[in-house]
Amino acid sequence: MKQVVIYTICMGALLSSCNIYxxxxxxxxxxxxxxxxxxxxxxxxxxxxxxxxxxxxxxxxxxxxxxxxxxxxxxxxxxxxxxxxxxxxxxxxxxxxxxxxLPSLGLSPQGTVSSFDKAAATQIYSLPVVSSWELDLFGxxxxxxxxxxxxxxxxxxxxxxxxxxxxxxxxxxxxxxxxxxxxxxxxxxxxxxxxxxxxxxxxxxxxxxxxxxxxxxxxxxxxxxxxxxxxxxxxxxxxxxxxxxxxxxxxxxxxxxxxxxxxxxxxxxxxxxxxxxxxxxxxxxxxxxxxxxxxxxxxxxxxxxPQISISGTLGWTNSSGSYITNPGKMIASAVGSLTQPIFNRxxxxxxxxxxxxxxxxxxxxxxxxxxxxxxxxxxxxxxxxxxxxxxxxxxxxxxxxxxxxxxxxxxxxxxxxxxxxxxxxxxxxxxxxxxxxxxxxxxxxxxxxxxxxxxxxxxx
CATH class of the missing domain: 1.20.1600.10 (Outer membrane efflux proteins (OEP))
Incomplete structure (x- = not known):
């Protein structure tokens, strides 16, 4: 974490000299x-x-x-x-x-019905609200x-x-x-x-x-x-x-x-x-x-x-890995990503x-x-x-x-x-x-x- 903070400070100092802002x-x-x-x-x-x-x-x-x-x-x-x-x-x-x-918000409901060898059908669903937010650290x-x-x-x-x-x-x-x-x-x-x-x-x-x-x-x-x-x-x-x-x-x-x-x-x-x-x-x-x-x-x-983005999901699902549970349970996740161009021809x-x-x-x-x-x-x-x-x-x-x-x-x-x-x-x-x-x-x-x-x- 220390390295990320130091990296960000150094990049900010460098950007100020490049007149990006x-x-x-x-x-x-x-x-x-x-x-x-x-x-x-x-x-x-x-x-x-x-x-x-x-x-x-x-x-x-x-x-x-x-x-x-x-x-x-x-x-x-x-x-x-x-x-x-x-x-x-x-x-x-x-x-x-x-x-x-502002962060973007989207509703992405999904549902699946499957059956193997004439067995009872399995119903899987999820009702997530997906959000994505790009941090404007670099102008x-x-x-x-x-x-x-x-x-x-x-x-x-x-x-x-x-x-x-x-x-x-x-x-x-x-x-x-x-x-x-x-x-x-x-x-x-x-x-x-x-x-x-x-x-x-x-x-x-x-x-x-x-x-x-x-x-x-x-x-x-x-x-x-x-x-x-x-x-x-x-x-x-x-x-x-x-x-x-x-x-x-x-x-x-x-x-x-x-x-x-x-x-x-x-x-x-x-x-x-x-x-x-x-x-x-x-x-x-x-x-x-x-x-x-x-x-x-x-x-x-x-x-x-770098481009820094934060994305997350909040919703309901009855699928927990290989297990199916009813009624569905709440699911939440958050992901942070950093993309730094290295070689773009x-x-x-x-x-x-x-x-x-x-x-x-x-x-x-x-x-x-x-x-x-x-x-x-x-x-x-x-x-x-x-x-x-x-x-x-x-x-x-x-x-x-x-x-x-x-x-x-x-x-x-x-x-x-x-x-x-x-x-x-x-x-x-x-x-x-x-x-x-x-x-x-x-x-x-x-x-x-x-x-x-x-x-x-x-x-x-």
């Missing part, structure tokens, strides 16, 4: 310079302490119709429903690992439980990542519809104006002010604008169908507001990198995957050490090497997830800044082109300008107006992308 700690990751300044070429962004990603999505997306669609998506989206079920699976796995600490069950906990946290983070993606995708598709609606409205208004221009040209021809070539060119431009309308309507239908798919419903018309009525945050605080690390659900998921592989490695190490060593390699892979994925997060934030910031700069210049361009169209039409009436100058001015104005709508959409899209990049839409 050590908990996972986040590795040191360089978070400096994670975001790039959207204006400066070389400088990194001085981050704010307030993170826009912490805002509830209802405060970011204030359009009532959009809020209704997002709520519907959070209730019905197929990907999100699947992610929720994965969380339930992980919860069941954690419960199983926790119950592994096998502990690391399994911790690994299951990490898996649960990973599945919860994955669910949050899907939820954030669903919110952002619904918002982006919704704003795409608003952009297409406005482009269609301007195109239809321009088509009406150009049709009136054709009528004006015909009247001017009667007065001898323009020729047939001017009328033909004017009609061709009018038809060109009219031909672009079906493409815009097609794009609207496709966007509605895509949004319906996200909402897990049959393709149908989507009720929506107007692009000019939208109000989104203009103060884009991104937060410090540590906040990004704790908020991004995909980063959190990658870290929990790393923690899971850490505990798998510990389990692989613990397999090299390298299987345990191979398993440990695989676990270590998987842990290194998970660490690389975790570091890459952090870099991806910083890159997405930087891209969203520069997208917003670029769209803002373009909008300022585009407004000036549209104002100048509106004056140009007005002046050239007046000059054409006075006979001091050609119809080509009028057509060119009209085409340039339409192009600038459509581009202006696209610029506004890109600015809105940048806000949505930044909110997504900062891990917005989480459920705390």
């Amino acid at each position: 050590k908990k996972y700690n986040r590795p040191d990751v360089d978070m400096e310079g994670l975001y790039r300044d959207p204006v400066s070429v070389n400088d990194t962004l001085v981050s704010d302490t307030t993170n826009m990603g912490n805002l509830p999505w209802e405060e970011v997306f204030t359009d009532p119709q959009l809020q209704k669609l997002i709520r519907q998506g959070l209730e019905q989206n197929s990907d999100l429903q699947t992610a929720i079920l994965k969380v339930k699976e992980a919860e069941a796995g954690l419960m199983s690992s926790r119950l592994a600490y 096998k069950l502990t690391n399994a439980k911790r690994g299951a906990k990490a898996t649960l946290l990973q599945s919860e983070a994955y669910k949050q990542a899907v939820q954030t993606q669903v919110i952002s995708t619904i918002a982006n598709t919704y704003y795409t519809l608003l952009m297409l609606d406005k482009q269609l409205a301007i195109t239809e208004e321009t088509a009406v104006l150009w049709q009136k221009s054709v009528e004006t040209m015909k009247a001017m021809k009667e007065a001898g002010m323009v020729n047939e070539a001017a009328i033909a060119q004017s009609e061709a431009n009018s038809y060109m604008i009219a031909a672009s309308i079906p493409d815009l309507k097609k794009s609207i239908r496709e966007a509605e169908n895509s949004l319906s798919l996200l909402l897990k419903q049959a393709p149908q018309r989507i009720e929506r507001g107007k692009l000019e009525d939208q109000s989104l945050p203009t103060l884009l605080n991104v937060g410090i990198p540590v906040q990004l690390l704790s908020n991004r659900p995909d980063v959190k998921s990658a870290e929990m995957a790393l923690a899971s592989t850490f505990y798998n490695t510990n389990q692989a190490r613990s397999a090299f050490y 390298g299987a345990l060593t191979a398993r440990l090497r695989v676990a270590k390699a998987q842990q290194e892979e998970a660490l690389i994925s975790f570091e890459q997830a952090i870099l991806n997060a910083g890159s997405e934030v930087s891209n969203a910031l520069v997208q917003y800044q670029t769209a803002q700069d373009k909008i300022e210049q585009r407004e000036k361009q549209i104002f100048s082109l509106e004056k140009s169209v007005e002046y050239t039409q007046e000059l054409l009436t006075l006979g001091t300008s050609t119809y080509l100058e009028v057509l060119t001015a009209q085409q340039s104005l339409l192009s600038a107006q459509l581009s202006g709508i696209s610029d506004e959409f890109q600015r809105i899209q940048a806000v949505v992308n930044l909110y997504h990049a900062l891990g917005g839409g989480r459920t705390e």
